[in-house]
Amino acid sequence: MMYTVIIPAAGQGKRMGSDRNKVFLELDGRPVIYHTVSKFDEDASCQAIYLSARQDEVALLTELLKGFHKVKGLVIGGSERQYSIYNALKVIPPCEVVMVHDAARPFVSQETLTELYDAACAKNAVIAAVPVKDTIKVINNGVIDHTPDRNVLWQVQTPQAFKYELLLEAYQQAAESRFLGTDDASLVERLGVPVSVVVSDYDNIKLTTPEDLYFAEAIMKKRGI
Ligand SMILES: Nc1ccn([C@@H]2O[C@H](COP(=O)(O)OP(=O)(O)OP(=O)(O)O)[C@@H](O)[C@H]2O)c(=O)n1
Numbered sequence: 001m002m003y004t005v006i007i008p009a010a011g012q013g014k015r016m017g018s019d020r021n022k023v024f025l026e027l028d029g030r031p032v033i034y035h036t037v038s039k040f041d042e043d044a045s046c047q048a049i050y051l052s053a054r055q056d057e058v059a060l061l062t063e064l065l066k067g068f069h070k071v072k073g074l075v076i077g078g079s080e081r082q083y084s085i086y087n088a089l090k091v092i093p094p095c096e097v098v099m100v101h102d103a104a105r106p107f108v109s110q111e112t113l114t115e116l117y118d119a120a121c122a123k124n125a126v127i128a129a130v131p132v133k134d135t136i137k138v139i140n141n142g143v144i145d146h147t148p149d150r151n152v153l154w155q156v157q158t159p160q161a162f163k164y165e166l167l168l169e170a171y172q173q174a175a176e177s178r179f180l181g182t183d184d185a186s187l188v189e190r191l192g193v194p195v196s197v198v199v200s201d202y203d204n205i206k207l208t209t210p211e212d213l214y215f216a217e218a219i220m221k222k223r224g225i
């Protein structure tokens, strides 16, 4: 048994403030998306990689990824991350386990991939996350409302791994009720299905704002890249 991964890459990268989609920014001479795809290409448990791309970037992405034989398809993304992923989910061949991973997270470790895949085989749904380090406040109109117990707060990442049928059902139901979530697990949670957590690491950052590029440089230096 192996898994299929959907990698949404059809965003605009507005918060990065770059003149192009952030997944094409270069780290060590290679685009971010190249690093991300290579993580799955190198994982022996990954059988197929599908990406969501912007219409005007399909040709560029195809050229960039032509050396990765596990890349089986590119679909056109939508106006929201969730729509981009659903467009891919609707066309991938049915499989046992499907993972979703942001193109903008190039530092996912093999250890996290293995733990997620093993957990997804045993359970229905599992996501990568790390405990929050800061104290989190709920603030209304500039004033603290309350301070949630930090022991139960986690910072959620991708990959997120699910049984294929479950994720498809979750996406179908979200579409029917026009629910828009900021991650994939939130769509599954709505079905009342428990979603487990694998403890990931703090290197698995999402490149979101310009300072994340400094963190990316530091992570690569640490890894000797
Ligand atoms: N309509 C969209 C929006 C996002 N994504 C992808 O989803 C991942 C995570 O989204 P995010 O970090 O929010 O990326 P952007 O939407 O590009 O960023 P921003 O919100 O700053 O524009 C990224 O790999 C991005 O390319 C996508 O495929 N389709």
Ligand SMILES: O=P(O)(O)OC[C@@H](O)[C@@H](O)[C@@H](O)CO
Binding pocket: 081, 102, 156, 157, 158, 182, 183, 206, 208
């Ligand atoms: O909310 P954002 O648009 O920054 O990111 C959306 C998702 O990519 C994000 O929620 C997952 O990576 C989990 O953190």
